[in-house]
Amino acid sequence: MSEFSEDEQRQASLSKHERFRGEYPIVVEGLVNRFGKQTVHDNLSLKVKRGEILGVVGGSGTGKSVLMRSIIGLQRPNEGNIEVFGRSITEAEPDEEIGVRERWGVLFQGGALFSTLTVGENVEVPLKQFYPELSATLRHEIARYKTIMSGLPEEAVNKFPSELSGGMKKRAGLARSLALDPELLFLDEPTAGLDPIGADKFDKLTRELQQTLGLTVFLITHDLDTLYAICDRVAVLADKQVIAVGTIPELLATDHPWIQEYFNGPRGRAAQSTQQRDNKKASGAMDKPTVTGA
Numbered sequence: 001m002s003e004f005s006e007d008e009q010r011q012a013s014l015s016k017h018e019r020f021r022g023e024y025p026i027v028v029e030g031l032v033n034r035f036g037k038q039t040v041h042d043n044l045s046l047k048v049k050r051g052e053i054l055g056v057v058g059g060s061g062t063g064k065s066v067l068m069r070s071i072i073g074l075q076r077p078n079e080g081n082i083e084v085f086g087r088s089i090t091e092a093e094p095d096e097e098i099g100v101r102e103r104w105g106v107l108f109q110g111g112a113l114f115s116t117l118t119v120g121e122n123v124e125v126p127l128k129q130f131y132p133e134l135s136a137t138l139r140h141e142i143a144r145y146k147t148i149m150s151g152l153p154e155e156a157v158n159k160f161p162s163e164l165s166g167g168m169k170k171r172a173g174l175a176r177s178l179a180l181d182p183e184l185l186f187l188d189e190p191t192a193g194l195d196p197i198g199a200d201k202f203d204k205l206t207r208e209l210q211q212t213l214g215l216t217v218f219l220i221t222h223d224l225d226t227l228y229a230i231c232d233r234v235a236v237l238a239d240k241q242v243i244a245v246g247t248i249p250e251l252l253a254t255d256h257p258w259i260q261e262y263f264n265g266p267r268g269r270a271a272q273s274t275q276q277r278d279n280k281k282a283s284g285a286m287d288k289p290t291v292t293g294a
């Protein structure tokens with residue numbers, strides 16, 4: 001018997017122009033990844049809900065990037081099944097047309113832009129790959145639109161990656177990941193290397209795009225502020241598996257030592273108070289500063 005609901009199975013037969021309406025656009029079951037003698041994942045399972053921003057955390061080397069690469073078909077697992085939009089990624093050949101690869105966008109660590117192409121040309125790469133029939137004029141127009149949508153000035157379209165700051169490179173990478181109007185967005189440490197203000201702006205942009213475009217976001221991060229500010233749920237990788245998934249209060253209620261140390265350590269507590277302060281500000285409940293001794 002299939003482990004997917006009727007709704008999800010029905011979605012699997014939809015044409016590529018219809019949006020996925022099942023509950024879980026990503027379902028990972030029994031994933032095993034090994035490199036030589038090293039086992040990175042051992043029977044890992046995870047379901048990502050449609051429309052959520054799922055933060056993925058874990059210590060260095062716990063296999064967050066390998067998990068993402070497995071989901072997007074760049075890493076063939078040793079065992080297990082991964083379905084995206086109800087289609088098996090693990091059973092498909094790398095080049096097999098399964099109608100899902102054009103429905104996700106990926107922002108790799110560092111942006112992964114082609115250095116010899118301008119920002120606009122970088123954004124056009126997936127358009128050329130998946131929609132070769134588009135005219136050059138329309139492609140340029142879409143690239144311009146996605147660049148602006150990602151918070152870059154229009155003139156950035158004609159700049160090369162070497163002419164951009166770190167934050168601008170991330171935005172250019174984001175513009176490329178949005179080129180095909182994806183339903184699913186993978187972000188691998190998007191705020192790494194950004195200053196706190198830049199990171200905060202990038203978080204806000206991610207949230208805005210997720211809400212306005214109705215995206216599901218799989219977001220790998222070490223940034224506690226990002227987790228508190230924009231993630232609906234957080235998945236924790238440890239011991240070769242996803243040991244817990246839930247909202248931050250739900251995770252705090254578990255007694256796993258890594259989770260407790262991570263969220264209740266000094267950085268976790270600082271991020272929590274920043275979030276509480278921002279929430280107060282947003283609700284107007286913050287006391288106005290008083291000037292004394294004038």
Ligand SMILES: Nc1ncnc2c1ncn2[C@@H]1O[C@H](COP(=O)(O)OP(=O)(O)OP(=O)(O)O)[C@@H](O)[C@H]1O
Pocket residue numbers: 035040058059060061062063064065066067
């Ligand atoms: N292609 C590969 N060949 C051999 N080992 C690999 C390969 N890719 C990843 N690994 C190993 O798998 C483990 C998990 O790597 P991964 O990059 O997924 O960790 P991560 O959780 O994303 O870490 P970080 O938070 O530091 O980015 C690491 O020990 C890494 O060395």
